[in-house]
Amino acid sequence: MSIRVRFAPSPTGDLHVGGARTALFNWLLARKHGGTFVLRVEDTDGARNTAEAAAGILKGMRWLGLDWDEGPDVGGDCGPYFQSQRKDLYDAYFKKLEDAGRVYAEPDGAMRFKFSRTAITVHDLVCGDVTFAPTEEPDMTIRRLDGSYIFHFVNVVDDIEMRISHVIRGEDHLSNTWKHIDLFNAFGATAPTYAHIPLILNPDGTKMSKRDEGSAIEHSYMHAGFLPDAVFNYLCMLGWTPKAESEKLSRAELTALFDADAIHSSNAKFDLKKAQWFNAQYLRELSPADLLQHARPFLTASGLQWTDDAMAAAAVHSVREKVSLLTELPEWVHYFFREDFPFEADVVTKLKAKPENASLLKAASDQLAQAAEWTEQSVHDAVEAAAKALSVKPGAMMPLLRFALSGQSRGPGVTTIAHLIGKEKTISRIQRATAEALCA
RNA sequence: GACCCCUUCGUCUAGCGGUUAGGACACAUCCCUUUCACGGAUGCGACACGAGUUCAAUUCUCGUAGGGGUCGCCA
CATH class of the missing domain: 1.10.8 (Helicase, Ruva Protein; domain 3)
Known part of the structure; x- marks a missing residue:
């Protein structure tokens, strides 16, 4: 049996880290086994869904590199992939339940599914076997009075129709999974294999919501200067530890190593510092x-x-x-x-404290002006020569030059800066610094 | 309230009866260094609690506490 998984977001807001990681794990499972990753938009709640949100989720998925084999924009044999366009199918499935005597109407017309009220066991790759005793909950509504269907119903129908083999989703769904299995049974269908993954919590342990720092993919990652590969890698480490030496792993390595069985069952707190560390690692390469x-x-x-x-x-x-x-x-x-960069005030104050700095800079400038070629080495040699002539260490001159060329007291090597901006700008910047910042 | 999941350094985690309880991030110190970083080294730092099983529990069982989740005509 081929592996078919799906990510089924509801377009009520931006793609969230929790959702992104759910999509990620599904994608990993599909890619590892040469299966199919389906993207299905669960937009049955017209009042809350927006086209912008749906577009935003797709955008976030693409940014993370989570390409789907079936779904919006790419199509597929099980479409349409927007639940709002599948009403006929749901009506047909509803009819099956009706014929089996498993539904009944509320006084106002909404329809409820009659639970079997037997013990139901969820066989979960992450949580193991979880048995729910015969329920005492009221039967669940599956169709609103306006004829539209409820999540639990459409979710199961679509998983059957789309031949979904594995469902990896957030642990918040575990408590409702018996209802889904009850529905699968009522349809005479086999439930998929489940894997309920732990939730991602805020650093303080509370549930992460859309407003929290680090929660929205677009706002907190795309716009915050993260690299997709880094976010991809970090998210994998939240709730899953690949059997590998390093935590920094490529998509290919992650795919090869992925094992749904090894996903943890305890929630994980989000750590922005570590996410940034991953980003720094990827940035450098x-x-x-x-x-x-x-x-x-x-x-x-x-x-x-x-x-x-x-x-x-x-x-x-x-x-x-x-x-x-x-x-x-x-x-x-x-x-x-730019040539009009500002000179940092505290650095100016510090350098002005020593009157001899101006002459030191002048000496360096004169020496640099005589340089025949312009390489990092020649710049270095010129500074060294100027320092030697004045009996000071090159180290005394470097901070001055750095300041003159960048207005700052930190940055890449002075020779690197000088080489990159060229001889002409190097000389003119020294003149400007002397005139604007170091003059008494 | 009922039911479900969970519990190792501050955080992410390794561990699957006997370990000086390991690693990563963060933090601190030192080294490297023309700055800032990077890198290297070192340090700090944990098995929630209580019983039970066992020659032996971080590891197995039960209980307690704590955290999270579900119980919608939201998904």
Whole structure:
């Protein structure tokens, strides 16, 4: 039997980390076994669903690289993939229940499913066998008076129709799974294999909701400067530990290692710091061109412009080990792109305290101006020569040059900055710094 | 209230009867270093509690406490 899994979000809001990880695990199971990953939009609640939310969820899925084999935009043999377009099918299944005498009407017309009221055991890959005693709950409503159907009903019908073999979903569904099995039984269908995964909690242990930090994929990750691979990797580590030496694993490795049986059964708290650590790891491995590609929207958003991509790529690449999020990049590289960068006040104060700094800078500038070629090595040699002539260490000159060239007291190597901006700008920036910041 | 799931360093976790209880993130210190980082080293730091089973429990069983979830004409 081929493996067919599905991710079935309800478009009531943005893609949430919990949902993203659910989708992720389903995707991993499908990819590992060469199965099919279905995306089904559960939009039966017209009052709460919006087209924007549906589009947002698809966008988030694509960003994370969770491609689906059947679903919106790609189609498939079991469509349509929006529940709002499957009413005829639901009516037909409802008729089956009606013929079997398993439904009855409420006074107002809503329809209820008559529970079997027998003990029902859920065979769960994560939680083991969980048996629910014959229920004393009221029979559940499956069709509203307006004729639309309720989640439990459509969810089961679609899982049957779409031949879903495994259902990996949040543990919040475990308590209702017996109702689904009761429905599968009523239809004479075999229930899929279940795997209820633990929930992702806030750092304080409370349930993570849409408003919480780190909850929305688009807002907290896409726009916050995360790389899809890093988020993908981090989310996997929440509730599952691959049998591997490192926690940093590629999609291919994660796919090969995936084992639904090994998913934990206890909830996990979200840790933004660790997510950022993963991001920093992935950021550093990017080639200059790839890094620039990811950084571009963040750079332009902060007003930086350039015409030379190679130079821009080299600039961001030079600070790749200093940031953990793409959003931090602009403040680290802005001076590569403009001549009117600000001089940080506290650095100015510090450097002004020593009057001799101005002459030191002048000496360095004169020496650099004489450089025949312009490489990191030649810049280094020029600074060293200037320092030697004045009997000071090169280390005394570097902070001054860094300040003159960037307005800051931290950043990539001074020689790297000088080399990248070129000789002309190096000299003019030193003049500007001397005139605007270091003059008495 | 009823039912269900869960419980190892601050966090994510390894462990599947006998371990100096291991790793990662975070934090601290040191080293490296023209800055900031990176990297390296070291340190800090946990088996919720109580019974039982056993020669031996973090590991098995039960109970207690705590956390989470479900009980909708939401999904």
